[in-house]
Structures are given as structure tokens and as C-alpha cells.
Amino acid sequence: MTDPIRWAGSGLETGPLFAERALPLLVKPGNGDPRLAVHLSRLWALAESRLHRHGGLLFRGFQVDGVEEFRAFAEGFGHPLLGYDFGSTPRTQVGEGIYTSTEYPPHQAIPLHNEQAYTREWPMKIWFHCAVAARHGGATPIADSRAIYRRIDPGLRQRFAAKGVMYVRNYGNGLDVPWTQVFNTQDRAQVETYCRAHGIACEWKDDGGLRTRQVCQGVARHPVTGEAVWFNQAHLFHVSNLEPEVRETLLEVLDEADLPRNAYYGDGTPLEAAALAEIRGVLDLETLSFPWREGDVLMLDNMLAAHARAPFEGPRRVVVAMAEPWRLET
Template identity: 65%
Template sequence: MGVALGFSVGPLRAGQGRLPLLVEATEPDTSLLAVFEELKALVDEHLLRDGGILFRGFTLAGAEQFREFAASFGHPLLNYEFGSTPRSSVTQGVYTSTEYPAHQSIPLHNEQAYSRDWPMRIWFYSMLAAQSGGETPIADSREVYKRIPAYIRERFVSKGLMYVRNFGNGLDVAWEQVFNTEDRTVVEAYCNAHGIVCEWKDDGELRTRQTCQAVARHPRTGEMVWFNQAHLFHISNLQPEVRETLLDIVEEEDLPRNVYYGDGSAIEDQVLNEIRAVLDECMVSFPWQSGDVLMLDNMLAAHARAPFEGKRKVIVAMAEGFSADQL
């Protein structure tokens, strides 16, 4: 697409689609912050079309400058509320990426699409690329929507999805960590405000249920996107031996997480397998380079994580909270 002031703009891989757009420094020691105004204009022009932008070859001095870069787009950075995976705070509004063991994959998903509130924008900063693996694959959620078989799309839209979570008990993230409090009344107030049904079980642990969207219309582009985490929350996402072990320990209703159709009926394994096949078809993967920053429109682009070897450090920021009630 050409060369601008200190950087070039073009597809990451010629002939392989527009996600992500590559913006690469053309001069050594070009700071992301130093050319922010030019980059912001480029983001305003391209993010809603391309869904994601990879900034490569720029300098960025650690987590604080990453926080400054993400916050400079004009929206306060969000806290990681009602999170589904373990993360640690790095600095205000900046978190580690999901702290799962290196050998595990994380399937493609849009951040917090299992709830009715989510960030519109998300940034990833590769502070240290893994020795091998550790990619953050992405996919165009518009394309996923188009490729999902019509009968599945229609069923998901008509029924909606109900996510069930059981916190703690050594099987999943503790509710105190998820809600950043040890006060039950604070948890109840949050749930009431966000359309989440919460229940305190006899053992003192928490169960929540929330009925959410399966697809959504992007508020700015008007395009339909596949926007849920059914394939990730469903018990069929677990390895068979893990699934069997869990069901030996707890009843289905006490699984750390699961998902049903909105009326409480079971989602068929075959349906989820078809969804996973579409996601695999749409996946775009590229190796991280240390210093890379990836910016996604969280509704237009899903992201994942590949297994890795060696040390890896990717941190994350999110902004521009949005609610399904605004659609």
C-alpha cells in the first residue's frame, strides 16, 4: 500500500487475505509513541475494514509504554472483569495473557463473548517471543459467520446460549479472583447489574448462569459476526480423559464450565465439531517477533494461542467496553 512517515503499510502475506494488516517500521529505533498520530489515522482508516493491525519493528520500552500506546486511542483501559481464565495484573489496565501451561492450546475466540459485556478493542504486546510456537492465531469473525452452516446459525440465533460456571474447588478460577472481591454482596450486585443468575452452593462456592448472544451485528460496520464461546466452554472441548475424570469427580451441573442452548437443552457434539472445523478453516497464524504489537477489533477478529517451548511473554490491554444491550 506504500510507505508513510517512518513505516510501510501492506498485507502481512500477499494474496492471503487482509487480516492482519502489517504496519512495519522502515527506519531503525522508530518508537510507536513517536509516530502515534500517524498510526492513529491509519487505525481509524483500516481497523474496521481489516479487523486487525500488526505493528512490527517499532520500539516500545516495556509495559508502561504499551499501556500508554493503547490508552492513547481515547478510551480508558478496562479491568479484566468476570474473566474466565487466570491472568495477573502487570500495570493499570495491562494483564498477562492467559496463564495456561505452555503445552495447551487456546481455541479461537472473541474476548469475553461468553458474556453480554465485552471490549471492542484488544491489544497484544509480544515482549518476548517463544523459542518455538506460541503464536496468537486470528480469524475474521465475519467470514466465520458466513461459513457456519445455515442450520447451525439459525438454531443458535433462535435459542441463544446459556453459559454455566462453577468457580473454585480447585477446578477453576476462584470467584474471589474473578470478581476481585471477597464480599458476596459485591458479587451479587455485579451479577444483578449484568443479567447473571448467581447461586451460592452448600459448600460456599458460586455457580452462575448467563444467557447470551450467539451472533452479533457490529455497531459500526453493520456486519454480522459469529460471537460466542460455545465451542470453548462446552465439555467436548476437553480432552476425553480429562472429561471422563471430571465427570467422575463432579456431576455435570458442577462442571467448572459448560454451555447449553438458551432453553437449557444440550448442544450436540456434532454441531460443535462443525463449528470448530469452520474456525480451523478461517485461522490465520504467523510467528511472533519480540516487540510486535497486535491490535484487534474484538468483534471483527477472534484470537487464539498455540502451544510453545521456551520462555514467552505476551501482555494484553482492552478498551471501549460495550454491552449487548446497546445492539
Template identity: 60%
Template sequence: MTSVTTGALSTAGEQGRDSSGGELPLMLTPTEPGTDWRSCIEDIRQLVDRHLYRVGGLLLRDFDFSGEEDFEAFARAFGHDLLSYDYASTPRTRLSKGVYTSTEYPAHQVIPLHNEQSYTLQWPMKIWFHSIRVAESGGETPIADSREVYRRLDAGLRTRFADRGLMYVRNYGNGLDLPWQQAFNTEERSAVERFCRANQIVFEWKPDGELRTRQRCQAVAAHPVTREPVWFNQAHLFHLSNLAPQVRETLVSVVGEAEVPRNVYYGDGAPIEETALDEIRGVFDGCQVVFPWRVGDVMMLDNMLVAHGRSTYRGERKVIVAMAEPCPQPE
């Protein structure tokens, strides 16, 4: 492991188990542990400017972060308003304006690697994670370089997905997934309809008052700054094959495939081959970098360049999240 010292800060690649990411994440530590991050924020910003697009993610360790308000102030220090978790796909709790709990899935459930809100046409470019309480075991946040995922996938598969795009289908509520009121942060149907029209989402109110949406999105994207191609979608996460076989079989037998909470197809509505999705999952597994959280750690990712997930865990765990900088819209 090599390190470079700049002023009051030192950088080094964090090497974790199952690591195939080179320097990812680049670890940034103060030369004096416990240093208040505010005292060296200019140096931190310079290192972020220098390394984030190259590496994709930085891990700040051994700084003095004193809870949620401090974390919010740090995320805001990079010059963008924090984003609300609109058009949500997982349960979270809002802690303050722009700060949320990480996904509140049961501890035994793995969250596959993914890029935040890549199932939409409007995603955050930056995302921060702050470790407040470390689990007794497990609970890591695996990450993977989206450029490397793209490079390792079969060229024919990449072309097929890029050319055809994806269509995400969601059925809200009925005790199976988020109610539409929670997903859209509103009780007003008219607000949902405005949001859907503005974001090219086809919507349908069903006879029972529940909502179904369809949205055609990218499978591959070019980073607006580096121009590098990245694998940027959640097909392997949204697809029915992500469920355990018995759960999937039971769900389909009870409600039918058209009514499952979420699924994904090629952009023209054709089914995606499960062999392709298995290949995608295998490549993500081969690219993942896993490191143990420490209390007080803050990780900053370029959301297009690096995917993240969550390992299973035991004991109490608390990681909070902030997002910023909406992706540039094509002209």
C-alpha cells in the same frame, strides 16, 4: 504482498502459514526501523481509523516499544480508558492498571480461537497484544475473521444458534477452576451479587460456600459500526467436548456433569449437539491465520471482528494484553 507507504509508515498484509485471512493482519512498519511510536502516533491513528474496521486487525512491527509502561501508554493513546479484567474466565496477572499477562495456561495447552469475553453481555471492543519474550518454538497467537467464520458456517446452524442463544454455566473454585474471589476481583459476596444483578447473571451460593452462575448470551451479533453479522460466542470453548475425552470422562465421573467447572447449553437449557460444535471448530481451523511473533510486536484487534487463540510452545514466552472501549449497550 502489496504495500502502501504513508509518511513515515508502511502497511502490508502479513502472510503467515495456514493463512486464509487475506490482509489479516495488516502489518504496519516504520520506514526507519526502531522509530519511537510516539513520533508518528497521529499517522498510526489515521491508519487504524482507515483500516481496522475493514481488515479487523493490525500488527505493528519494528517500532521502539520499551516494555509494559510504553505498551500501556500506546493503548491509552486511542482515547479510551483501559478495562479491568472483570468476570474473568482464565488466570492472569495484573501488571498495571489495565495491563495483564495473557492467559496463564500451561505451555502444552492450546487455547482455542475466541473473541474476548464473548461469554458475557459486556465485552471490550478493542484489544491489544504486546510480545515481550518470544518462545523457543510455537507460542503464536492465531487469529480469524469472525465475519468469515459466520459466512462459512452452515446457514441452518447459524440460525439455530442465533434464535436460541446460549446459556453459560460456571461452578467456581473447589480446586477445579478460578475461585469466585479471583473471577470477580473481590472478597465480598455482596459485590458479586451486585455485579451479577447488573449483568443479568443468575447466581446461586452453594452449601459449601462456592458459587454457581448462569448467564444467557448471544451466539451471533451485529457489529455496532459496520453492522455486519459476526459469530460471537465461546460455545466451542466452554463446552465439555472441548476437554480431552479421558479428562472429560474422569471429571464427570468424579463431580457429575452439573458440577463441572464450566459448560454451555442452548439458551433454553437444552444440550448443544457435539456435531455442531465440531463443525464450528473446523470452520475456525479453516479461517485461522498464524504468524510468528517478534520481540516488540504489538497487535491491535477489533474484538468483535477478529478472534484470537494461542498455540502450544516451548521455552519462555511473555505476551501482555490490554483491553478498552466497552461495547455499546442496546437502547
């Protein structure tokens, strides 16, 4: 990394975390007061100036006094924190607007994705705070969504742009997050109202489960910078994302239409294996990974930067906040 520089006389030190990569910008408190809350106004100004250029800021070396201080910090950027509506993974709320990171078993990796890119409404800002760093592994890898878009074959980009992605989800039977948790209600009428308002087709199954379908964007343009970004979770939702033995077992007992989740082109036609392989290969090439240090706060523009989770050993506690909803108009 190049030597850090002072930013606008603020006492903050900034510099690249990775040589020749803009993402993320590393920000340190310099020789001043290390308490994160003390620097909020300066960090807000820094984010206004640099976030769209870099896609993400890593605040390192600051003191964060627990979940409440992290919540106040994230909220201090000018937007109320969001709930985890229509979520796709298990999380636990640990404070107002603060959630655990995805609670998958430690040995599992979570592929790169932009938060809630599987729907038509998503947060523009997302923050991660490392309260406890894992003994081994547990990084939150990131990647520039603009660079991913540029590297994807133009023909494949055009297919995703023209067709979009259809996400099919089946809730129930203990195979995925239950619909009561996804929609934060036990009232079927409320689920139907939510789905109508968000362009989601839903149907109640004879076994008491729920199936939803939604056609969403394959690529998108950032509303502020105008830049094109790769913005979908087709590679993550598609059945091929499962371990082969898990996939084979599920397909032995379930029809394809009843899989917990799957993805298709927006017109319902299958996604090609070669297309998914190319997407995953590009994501691998663009992945940037760094070990967490306790106290770190990572702020991402959720459209400009994707994130993931590496497997880990030992205790790990990373909490998440989201803000500034953006909805794609039909």
C-alpha cells in the same frame, strides 16, 4: 506478501501479512524513527481508517520501551483501559490496565475466541504486545469473525441467533478460577450486585462454591460496520473442549451441573456434537498464524477478529490491554 506501500505520506509502510487475506494489515515504521510512541498520532489515524476493513493491525519493527510505553500507546487510542472483570481464565495484572495473556500451561492450546464473548459486555479493542517470543511455538493465531459467520451452515447460524448460548460456571474446589478472582472481591454481596446488574443468575452452593448462569448472544452485529459476526464461546466452554481423559475423570466425580464450566443453547437444551464439530472445523479453516517477533504489537477489533494461543516451549511473555466497552442491551 506484496511490496509494502507508503501510507498517506506518513512514512509508515503498510501491506498484507498474508497473500489474499485482509487480516491483519502489516504496518512498519519505514525509514523513520522506529520508536512506537513517536508514531502514535499517525497510527491512530491509520487505525481509524483501516481497522474496520482489516479487523486487525500488526505493528512490527517499532521499538517498545517496556510495559508502560505499551500501556500509554494503547491508552492513546482514546479510551481508558479496562480491568479484567468477570474473567474466565487466570491472568496477572502487570500494570494499570495491562495483564498477562492467559496463564495456562505452555503445552495447552487455547482455541479461537473473541474476548469475553461469553458475556453480554466486552471490549471493542484489544492489544497484544510480545515482550519475549517463545523459543518454539507460542503464536497468537487469529481469524476473521465475519468469515467464520459466513462459512457456518445457515441453519446452525439461525439456531445460535435465535436461541443464544447459556454459559454455566462453577467456581471453587480448585477446579477453575475462584470466584474471588473472577469478581475481584471477597464480598458475596458485591458478587450478587454485579450479577444482578449484568443479567447473571447466581447461587451459593452448600460447599461454599458459586454457580452462575448467563444467556448471551450466539451471533452479533458490529455496532459500527453493521456486519454479522460469529460471537460466542460455546465451543470453548462446552465440556467436549476438555481432553477426553480429563472430561471422563470430571464426570466420574461431578454431576454435569457441577462441572467447572459448560455451555448449552440459551433455552437450556444440549448443544449437538455435530454442531460443535462443525464450529471447530470452520475455526480451523479460518485460522491464520504467524510467529511473534519481539516488539510486535497486534491491535484487533475484538468483534471482527478472534484470537487464540498455540502451545510453546521456553520463556514467553505476551501482555494484553483492552478498551472501549460495549454492552449488548436486553
